[in-house]
Amino acid sequence: MEDVKKIVSDLKRGDIKPIYFLMGEEPYYIDAISSYIEKNVLSEEEKGFNQMVLYGRDISVDDIVSNAKRYPMMAERQVVIIKESQDLSRTIEKLAAYAANPQPTTLLVVNYKYKKIDKRKALFKAIKKSGGVVFESKKLYENQVSDWIRRVLSGQNYTISPKASQMLVEFLGTDLGKINNELEKLKIVLPEGTQISAEHIEEHIGISKDYNNFELRKAIGALDKVKAFKIVNYFGDNPKDNPMVVTVSLLFSFFSQLLHYHGLNDKNPRNVASSLKINPYFVNEYVSAARNFPMRKVSEVVSTLREFDVRGKGVNSNAVPQGDLLKELMVRIFT
Incomplete structure (x- = not known):
């Protein structure tokens, strides 16, 4: 995130590089930088003749070079x-010749999503040598996303409760684009x-604050069997919104962290x-669960979850409904 801020800050100051090669597993930041350049570097009057957006599936590297060498x-x-220049992954290294001597009046942005170029090869070295930017957008781990949500909201004069943040992560995963879209709605x-709050998430995004x-x-860790079975019954009735593979x-x-x-x-x-890479807010939950699940029992549960992961994907389950599998899983965990 700091690298993104620096790139945008430099652009605002007029410190514009000849090439921005934006690559990596997390498309959110690639889109954010590219969008900022598209909207802000040229005035509206200049864009008509001097700004073009091309797609990797429709062009070749030679087309990129030809357009980049035009004069404004x-x-x-x-x-x-x-955009989508990963579609040119087999030939992208051919861009090295241009990158070694880029047109000084052209700002070339290459969006190379879900992949990255080999830093040992000519293209990377040429971009760096000519003063260009190679930005790698790395996927965040799940335990980093809640902090990302907090920092994004803080910069926009909002805060979020730990439970609400956790609900977003568990429902949307680590896709920063999807999470940002939901935050924009809020x-x-x-x-x-x-x-x-969790109530805001439930009301405006549709994630149940009680059945997730x-x-x-939390119910399992506290040995609250009644609540746990209520939740899995709800999951069984709403399998599309609560896929078993995600629950398992x-x-x-959770049990691996408990171990x-x-x-x-x-x-x-x-x-x-x-050590567990969790929000301090949730530490007491683990302390309580550890009292209820000794190490030996935790090991048994981990083994049981491996079994149900396979069964939930249709192996040796004889088309057992998801709700029934989850109930059986609860019985095994609590026994």
């Missing part, structure tokens, strides 16, 4: 944006200064949060 018309520079209906994987995990995966992650907790010598809350 009645403007200081032109902007050439190549900002439309909630005034600045609001702390986004976060609450299921999240429970597997890690049992192995810690230092169980100081700060060390637990750091």
